Amino acid sequence: MYEVSSDLPEGYFYNSAPIINPKGEIIAVYRKMAPWRPSEQFTAPGKEYIVFEIPEKNTKVGVMICYDLNFPEIARNLTLMGAEVLVKLTQDPEELYELNKPIHFARALENQAYLVSTNTSGTFGNFSLLWKVLDNKSRG
Numbered sequence: 001m002y003e004v005s006s007d008l009p010e011g012y013f014y015n016s017a018p019i020i021n022p023k024g025e026i027i028a029v030y031r032k033m034a035p036w037r038p039s040e041q042f043t044a045p046g047k048e049y050i051v052f053e054i055p056e057k058n059t060k061v062g063v064m065i066c067y068d069l070n071f072p073e074i075a076r077n078l079t080l081m082g083a084e085v086l087v088k089l090t091q092d093p094e095e096l097y098e099l100n101k102p103i104h105f106a107r108a109l110e111n112q113a114y115l116v117s118t119n120t121s122g123t124f125g126n127f128s129l130l131w132k133v134l135d136n137k138s139r140g
Contacts, residue, residue, distance in 0.1 A: 003031070005044075012044050015065055017089050019052050028052055032065035033074055049074070051081040059084055062113075066090040069103055069117075072110065079111040086113050091120045 003016035015032035031046025051062045062078025062085070069075070069088050078086055086107060092100070097119055108115035 003029070008044050012042050014046060015040065015043050016046075017063055017065055019050065019063065022056075030063040030065065032068060034067045034071050036067040049077050049081060051078055051083045061085045061087055064088045066092065069100065069107060072107070075107045075111050075113075075115075079113050084113055086111065086115045088115065088117045090117065 001016055001018070003014040005014060008014070015035065017030045017032075018026045019028040019030065021027050028050045030050040031048070032043065033046045033049075035041075035043035035045055049062065051060050053060050060082045062075070062081065062083030064074055064078070064086060066089065069090075075086055088104070090097070104115055104117050107113075
């Protein structure tokens, strides 16, 4: 979601993901660190890695947004902070999602972590958005 902030120049915003616990409380807000230029020319990069715990599952989760996945140091910092599961939120057209599929597997492998990639579904403008489970059969 777009987040307007008083610490940014007029017209700029963050691409943000609020982290909400089971009680409905916002426990953190992750701001995308690697805006995709030039498409996100008014998106300010975030400055903080977010790792949160799911106490009921005794699991730590690190959050990324879209293009962040293309930068190995972002996933690496999350796992160095204890993340066992990396979650990537995105809104990619089907073609871009397919093009980046190998990067998902690389980030999971190089960090020895699970990677959950979520994409919106349906259409956005002229683009078809993919909804598909990546399993062993799709790794081929």
